[in-house]
Amino acid sequence: MMVFNGCQLLEKEIFFFITLFALGTGLPQGAPESVCDTMLPFHAGGGILPEKSVSPFVVESAVSVISQGQTLKVELSGVPAGLNLSGFMVQARNWNPPFAIVGQFSSIRDGLVKLLSCDDSINNSATHSNAGAKPQVIIEWRAPLDFVGQVVFNATVAETYNKFWTGVVSNPIQVVKRDLFVETAQLPTKRLPTSTMKYFTTEAHYTPSEYISSNIVISSRMDVIYTDCGARKICFGLPDGCIISKSCISITAVTVRGNIFEFELQSGKGTKAVYVAMGLSDDAKMGEDLVIECVPENGRVSLYSSYTSNSPYAAIRSNVLQNSARLINASFVDGVIYCKVQREPLITVQGRNFDLRNDIYHLLVASGTTLKNTGIGFHDIGRSPSGNRINLAVVQDLIGNKMVLVRLHGAFMISAWTGTASLGVIFARYFKHTWVGNQSCGKDQWFTWHQSLMITTWILTVFGFVSIWVELKQAVWHAHSILGLVTLILCFIQPIGAFFRPGPTDKSRPYFNWFHWLVGNLCHILAIVAIFFSVNLSKSELPEWTDWILVTFVVVHCLSHLIFSIAMAASDRQLNQRVNAFQMGEMSHHQEAMRNGIIAATELDAPYAGLRKGLLGVYVIVVSFFVLVLILLVLLAPIEQYWSST
Structure with missing residues (x-):
């Protein structure tokens, strides 16, 4: 028995050293097609995990609306300027289920990009052709001729061999029919990169993450947050039963894809809400909870992270790391507030750890009609906690706490x-x-x-x-x-x-x-x-x-x-x-x-x-x-x- 175990141990050591030797070059020719689905690098045999922090790299395009068959340029770069990337993999995916890969990347003559064919489609993914340091990468992508809807560019970006981020997502791009005249909508002129966010004090002037949405994207899709509730994402709304009728006065949805935690928030039509918020709580009551706030300000939807205290009883933004969450989509149309936020899976606030991957929480959803100088006001439109604590990665139907x-x-x-x-x-x-x-x-x-x-x-x-x-x-x-x-x-x-x-x-x-x-x-x-x-x-x-x-x-x-x-x-x-x-x-x-x-x-x-x-x-x-x-x-x-x- 001991001889057998020793042979097994020897085989594992040999395999481990062979793997390290084979991967030591950091896959200089880019990602293989075997990772098309996961987009996860197999660095050190899978022993190196993605970074937990918000990515310092961004994926951006010069436009937010294009027509079928039109080509646009997609840029991968670091923030602040001068931060180099070494490897990447990027795909364009349908923003709605089943999240299929769409479109086709064009050949690039600068020698930095290699095209991949995933799901039997030609050149629908792109990766690096060498592992050298690159300040930025520009790729051309062509929209399908038979597709109408929204797409996002989803990327995995590596700074070094053992330091990489997954789920780096662009703002949505709307693809419309070729015979529809569309005035090109520019992306926000002011969008603070996550790496420039700082800790704030009560007296500080808050500078939230901001996003100006195109009404073409959202105004005709007020019920987008309800899509796939109970199937691919957890949805919880106020009052109970409102998700089926799509009539919630406040609703939040949670989607987990690997290490990516996405939260959607939306207020109800006609509620006159000036904010919508969701929180993660241990006890279904407000107090010592991690909160996401989406607040329209001067025509823009601003994102804040806050922490509810017991004394004073309020949501407080001070001493909460504002770059622990990133606003990736938002709108304020016909009085309805909508935002889509990515949050880090682990954040420490007031000495308390919020571990979204391993802990379970009550979901809190709230909205109100008043704001304070340093935060949101009372949730006079409504507030509801989920009836039980949940694992955010387990899709399930929720009902409110019966209060x-x-x-x-x-x-x-x-x-x-x-x-x-x-x-x-x-x-x-x-x-x-x-x-x-x-x-x-x-x-x-x-x-x-x-x-x-x-x-x-x-x-x-x-x-x-x-x-x-x-x-x-x-x-x-x-x-x-x-x-x-x-x-x-x-x-x-x-x-x-x-x-x-x-x-x-x-x-x-x-x-x-x-x-x-x-x-x-x-x-x-x-x-x-x-x-x-x-x-x-x-x-x-x-x-x-x-x-x-x-x-x-x-x-x-x-x-x-x-x-x-x-x-x-x-x-x-x-x-x-x-x-x-x-x-x-x-x-x-x-x-x-x-x-x-x-x-x-x-x-x-x-x-x-x-x-x-x-x-x-x-x-x-x-x-x-x-x-x-x-x-x-x-x-x-x-x-x-x-x-x-x-």
């Missing part, structure tokens, strides 16, 4: 203000003369029910406020939150006032009664209006027809008050007749008759007590139905995804 605290907030508030508060008001207003003589804990039945229901309302409101505060960790001001805060304040004022309630015979009791009535009704009305405003919030993910359920509830509630009021008026009239009847029956003893009549009348339930109790039973059933339906809508949101999956 349990947000759902609980909605359930608590609906239970409080459409349920217990509504019922508590009914008891206080219409049942003071019902269940007379049948007390609980020394208190009238109506008061016991009213007090218990309103205490429950207060508890549910506090729970609802705490749950949403824990979720957001900061104040967010819009109609719903402002009305909710006012409701919360009034909700605390009401029991404090009740605690200091003056006695029944106190001369200030009428003032208390009016104050208690006013605050209680105002609190109830504002809470219902706040629930209406919550329907349109992106976090709620409620269907628009939820408004009609709320309107129906309000109509039923108002009609119930009307019916109870009519019944109470009839009851009061008959009660007065009852008292007068006692008085008329004892005319000879008027004072005694008056006293006995009033006592007898008031010790009995007011007339129509049975009717009121029956109406109360119907009201409880109907209101419980509305509360149940609304809570289910909140907990199962977005409810449309359940229908679309059936």
Whole structure:
């Protein structure tokens, strides 16, 4: 056994030295056709891996739109000027699946380029013909006669034998029909090379990576980000289910090809977004996350890298290496922000490593309508974390985190203000003369029910406020939150006032009664209006027809008050007749008759007590139905995804 293992070891050593000797020249005649698919150099038998940093070499063309059969020049060069390359391999590929090699490179007379025929197509790839140092390489490429669409030049570039980069990609080139007149669109006049990026401080003037897109490329392809979702790339959008309908208000897509990590971001049409962002998070909550921001500025889409902090709670760009990501395509057309970004697979921020190849992360997607002096503002259009942490290289379908605290907030508030508060008001207003003589804990039945229901309302409101505060960790001001805060304040004022309630015979009791009535009704009305405003919030993910359920509830509630009021008026009239009847029956003893009549009348339930109790039973059933339906809508949101999956 040991002799066999020794022979194996000897064979491996011989093979290793032979491989080193054969490859020691660094493949001076260029890459072989055997690497057409991977474009990976087999340096040292595959033992030398590509560099992890962003490539200091770029692939550029003088134009961004050409016609079928037209020839353009492609330049490979280093940044800054003077950085030499020794070897390369370049192909033109369809920007859309199946990413096939397209077009044909022309023969070059400077002796620096050798043409390859991959996939049985003639001269569709190019490589170096010698391994000498070259400041730049210019290649001619001809567009196919039967192709319309976008192509990108994908290159592997080597600075030395053991130092090379893969996935060096150009900006997209649009190929149009020959009979279509196209005004040549120049590339950006200002495009900062990645090697000139620096660390920034909060006070520094940020100079992001910028790209000016051609509207011909993007305007007719607003749904390009949705292409191949779930097949070749991971897509995650807000709200859940929006990817199928291509209607996301914010979406991000991740594509991994070897050592290349590409992120696409897009805002929704009509959202009025001023930024779209995505982040990588360990815990599905904002804080200590690596973020990509795409922000339109002066007609250009700018790329920023940032890091979310807990104190202050914000996305901060300072001390984040800005050249860890590269903007390779972007547009801002009809209010829709789109960008495509390449990011390094390993980056260290604030002493923390983000390893995209080996670690798993939640995806965060967000967009908003405000910007700050040093970064993006709150994600008031929407924010959603993926439901689970994922390996970015494993294509899969994602759904959003159900945001349990947000759902609980909605359930608590609906239970409080459409349920217990509504019922508590009914008891206080219409049942003071019902269940007379049948007390609980020394208190009238109506008061016991009213007090218990309103205490429950207060508890549910506090729970609802705490749950949403824990979720957001900061104040967010819009109609719903402002009305909710006012409701919360009034909700605390009401029991404090009740605690200091003056006695029944106190001369200030009428003032208390009016104050208690006013605050209680105002609190109830504002809470219902706040629930209406919550329907349109992106976090709620409620269907628009939820408004009609709320309107129906309000109509039923108002009609119930009307019916109870009519019944109470009839009851009061008959009660007065009852008292007068006692008085008329004892005319000879008027004072005694008056006293006995009033006592007898008031010790009995007011007339129509049975009717009121029956109406109360119907009201409880109907209101419980509305509360149940609304809570289910909140907990199962977005409810449309359940229908679309059936």
